[in-house]
Amino acid sequence: EAQVTQNPRYLITVTGKKLTVTCSQNMNHEYMSWYRQDPGLGLRQIYYSMNVEVTDKGDVPEGYKVSRKEKRNFPLILESPSPNQTSLYFCASSLRSGGYNEQFFGPGTRLTVL
Amino acid sequence: AQKVTQAQTEISVVEKEDVTLDCVYETRDTTYYLFWYKQPPSGELVFLIRRNSFDEQNEISGRYSWNFQKSTSSFNFTITASQVVDSAVYFCALSDPGGTSYGKLTFGQGTILTVHP
Numbered sequence: 498e499a500q501v502t503q504n505p506r507y508l509i510t511v512t513g514k515k516l517t518v519t520c521s522q523n524m525n526h527e528y529m530s531w532y533r534q535d536p537g538l539g540l541r542q543i544y545y546s547m548n549v550e551v552t553d554k555g556d557v558p559e560g561y562k563v564s565r566k567e568k569r570n571f572p573l574i575l576e577s578p579s580p581n582q583t584s585l586y587f588c589a590s591s592l593r594s595g596g597y598n599e600q601f602f603g604p605g606t607r608l609t610v611l
Numbered sequence: 612a613q614k615v616t617q618a619q620t621e622i623s624v625v626e627k628e629d630v631t632l633d634c635v636y637e638t639r640d641t642t643y644y645l646f647w648y649k650q651p652p653s654g655e656l657v658f659l660i661r662r663n664s665f666d667e668q669n670e671i672s673g674r675y676s677w678n679f680q681k682s683t684s685s686f687n688f689t690i691t692a693s694q695v696v697d698s699a700v701y702f703c704a705l706s707d708p709g710g711t712s713y714g715k716l717t718f719g720q721g722t723i724l725t726v727h728p
Contacts, residue, residue, distance in 0.1 A: 532718075537721075540718040589716075595713075595714040599658065600658075602658075
């Protein structure tokens with residue numbers, strides 16, 4: 498089944514404790530991205546990747562890191578999480594960049610930073 | 612810069628009522644793509660429709676219909692004879708063909724729709 502998976506689905510952590518949210522797709526997609534969803538703000542792009550080893554900042558990259566060492570994986574790293582990073586996070590992938598390509602979203606990761 | 616505005620933060624209706632969710636967008640691109648997503652209480656994002664800027668035909672899918680008006684930069688979504696299962700957050704989104712925004716989806720703030728029995 499074609500899908501985007503994220504782990505963990507729920508995470509409660511404390512300020513400053515490094516964490517990684519994994520994202521994996523099995524569709525051989527080149528383009529992957531991370532979004533965060535906050536009430537009243539919709540979803541905003543954090544980082545995106547056009548292909549392996551090619552990543553760039555989205556609209557809200559501060560406090561996050563990503564890597565793309567393999568085509569299927571695009572982990573989101575919070576080196577020192579803070580309470581303002583409490584949010585719902587979505588990973589997405591598409592065959593290539595560009596709006597004509599349908600984006601497939603993962604199930605979401607709900608992160609709480611205390 | 613691209614922008615999407617969903618003026619209605621929350622809408623509450625009674626079952627069987629028709630409801631329209633408004634979406635207004637801003638973009639400098641001449642080619643672009645518009646989307647609607649549904650987010651039920653379970654939290655996942657469900658793709659509903661994609662429309663490119665050259666196709667201004669309205670679309671109907673069952674109880675759902677979409678009205679794209681380029682002249683007013685609007686892409687409104689109507690649910691006919693609403694049902695309780697339609698209760699969700701609905702997002703309108705805009706994307707470019709892969710130019711300066713590299714296909715990023717720009718989302719509106721979302722509209723919370725509650726359908727009461």
